[in-house]
Amino acid sequence: MSLPKNDAAVLSARWIEGVLLKRDVFSTVERGRLRIDDRETDAVLRRLDQVPWWSFLLARHLFARERKALSRAKGLEVGPELLWAGRRALVRGFIDGVALHLAKPYGDIDYFRSAKVTLHRLHRAGICHNDLAKEQNWLVGRDGRAYLTDFQLAACFRKRSRLFRIAAYEDLRHLLKHKRSYAPHALTPSERKILARKSFVASLWLATGKKVYRAITRGLFNFTDREGGGRRLVNDAPVLADLIRKNPAVRDTAIVAFADRRSGVGLYAFVEADRAALESQLRSELAAAKGPKPPEHIQVVHALPRDASGRPRTEILQLVAMNQLDLIEPMMASDADLAFLKDILEQRKNLRDRFNFETSELKLPLH
Numbered sequence: 001m002s003l004p005k006n007d008a009a010v011l012s013a014r015w016i017e018g019v020l021l022k023r024d025v026f027s028t029v030e031r032g033r034l035r036i037d038d039r040e041t042d043a044v045l046r047r048l049d050q051v052p053w054w055s056f057l058l059a060r061h062l063f064a065r066e067r068k069a070l071s072r073a074k075g076l077e078v079g080p081e082l083l084w085a086g087r088r089a090l091v092r093g094f095i096d097g098v099a100l101h102l103a104k105p106y107g108d109i110d111y112f113r114s115a116k117v118t119l120h121r122l123h124r125a126g127i128c129h130n131d132l133a134k135e136q137n138w139l140v141g142r143d144g145r146a147y148l149t150d151f152q153l154a155a156c157f158r159k160r161s162r163l164f165r166i167a168a169y170e171d172l173r174h175l176l177k178h179k180r181s182y183a184p185h186a187l188t189p190s191e192r193k194i195l196a197r198k199s200f201v202a203s204l205w206l207a208t209g210k211k212v213y214r215a216i217t218r219g220l221f222n223f224t225d226r227e228g229g230g231r232r233l234v235n236d237a238p239v240l241a242d243l244i245r246k247n248p249a250v251r252d253t254a255i256v257a258f259a260d261r262r263s264g265v266g267l268y269a270f271v272e273a274d275r276a277a278l279e280s281q282l283r284s285e286l287a288a289a290k291g292p293k294p295p296e297h298i299q300v301v302h303a304l305p306r307d308a309s310g311r312p313r314t315e316i317l318q319l320v321a322m323n324q325l326d327l328i329e330p331m332m333a334s335d336a337d338l339a340f341l342k343d344i345l346e347q348r349k350n351l352r353d354r355f356n357f358e359t360s361e362l363k364l365p366l367h
Contacts, residue, residue, distance in 0.1 A: 001056065003049045007086035014084075015045060015091070019323050020259040025055040026062055026152070031324075034083055034091050042094035043083055062152035063088070069127050069154035076125055078118045079148040095149065097141035098327050100178060102315035105140055109186045112179045115146035119171055122148065126157045128167035132174040142330050166199045173198070230265055233257040236292035237267060243289050244282055249273050254304055254312040255295060258321040258350060266296035268321035268350060270312075272304045297321070297349035305340060316341070320348055 003011070018032030021044070028050045034043040046066070051059045067090055070082035080092035097103070105111045115138065122129065131137055131153040139147040157164040176191050187195070237255040244253045251272040260266035271282065279298045286294040305313040319328050325345060332338045 001049055001051060001053065003047065003089055004087045007047075007089045010084065010086060011045070011047075011089060016040065020261050021322070022259050023050065023261070023264050025052055026059040027051060031094060036083070041083070042096075043091045044080065044094050045089065045091050048088040060088070063090070065154055066090070066151040068156055069129075069151040072125055072127055072156055073122065073151075076121050078121050079151065095139050095141060095147045096143075096327075097139040097147060098315075098319070098331065099136040100138040100140060100182075101135035102318070103140035103331065104182065104315070106182050107185075108144075109183055111140060111144060111146055112175075112183055112186065114144070115175055115179075116172075118146045118148060119175055123168045123171070126160075126164070128155050128157070128164065129153070129171050130155055130167060132171050133177070135178060138175075138178060169194075169199055230257075232265055232267055232292070239292050240267070240269065240286065240295060243286055243291060244269060244271060247273075247278070247282060247285060249275055249278055250282075252304060252312070254314050254317055256314050256318040256321050258318070260296065263296070266350075268297045268317075269295040269299070270304060270317050270320075270344070271298060271300050272302075273300050274302070276300050299344070299347060299349050301344050301347075303340075305337075305344075320344060321350055323348075323350060 014035040016033040018030060020030045022029040027046045027048055029044060029046050031044050033040040048059055048063060067085050070092060073079060074082060080095055082092055084091045129148055131150060137148060137150045139149055141147050155167060173194055176195050180187060180195060241253050241255055244250055253269055253271045255267055255269045258266050258268055278300050282298055283294060305316050307313055316328060316331060329338065
């Protein structure tokens with residue numbers, strides 16, 4: 001399936017391809033730059049030309065919902081600006097920030113205060129997002145503010161009908177669930193009451209529709225995790241990690257998923273060990289084990305970045321695997337933390353899908 005001529009003409013003249021962020025049966029999403037007049041601006045492109053025929057009608061419906069919602073939300077500063085839209089492709093502005101599940105703003109009361117303001121602005125414009133249970137649809141901006149993304153399920157209302165009020169209530173309830181996860185001490189008594197009371201529609205959905213939704217998304221579409229790694233990250237990665245740890249030279253490993261233009265989803269294994277040449281040996285051992293398909297990339301590192309409890313910081317490693325290097329610095333507590341990553345960044349393996357914004361904000365001297 002190809003793009004309409006008008007869409008293809010605009011993109012060939014104005015779009016500068018960058019890093020693939022996601023590819024599934026509903027769209028391909030990539031980060032790059034859009035030429036506007038005599039300048040270039042960071043942007044995100046969603047396109048439908050690589051969607052399989054059997055999911056195209058639903059993909060087009062979701063695309064239309066996002067285009068309409070972004071058009072109405074223009075100027076609200078609650079999410080990405082719609083920069084251009086065609087029949088089967090649209091370009092939205094890039095928000096300098098990372099997803100909630102990567103940023104993990106524990107105790108950040110200001111962020112959740114900002115999130116409430118963001119949601120209020122959206123609802124005043126007659127828009128309900130309808131997909132805010134997913135942490136990846138909440139962004140923590142470099143400025144510390146809350147932004148929303150992925151408006152494929154958003155609904156636009158002409159008036160504040162009962163359906164609008166129910167949808168807005170559920171948007172708020174899902175925000176408060178995230179606040180409970182990251183800043184529970186800041187919940188007010190009224191917010192706790194909202195958390196304890198689902199709307200009738202939500203209760204009905206959990207009892208009926210969600211079961212069908214999971215059967216379709218997990219069975220037919222292979223959606224199993226929030227990071228987009230699908231069955232490979234959920235099912236294959238733990239098996240591969242156990243196999244890698246059997247090598248006596250390996251101290252630990254962490255496997256993350258990244259979007260891949262050829263296979264759709266790739267796995268990237270970061271292996272903590274002292275011998276850089278260990279990669280070839282590990283590949284041979286994984287092949288001999290006749291288990292899941294080995295990771296597309298295996299990188300031996302001097303040490304894995306870890307949080308205060310000692311667990312590998314997979315949110316940082318995933319950004320490395322996806323070449324989203326300019327988003328790493330705001331997540332580092334100090335220059336020493338950045339220096340710790342120097343060798344990991346310089347020796348990274350996924351160089352097929354990279355772009356010149358990757359070092360624009362990073363202080364470290366890269367190749």
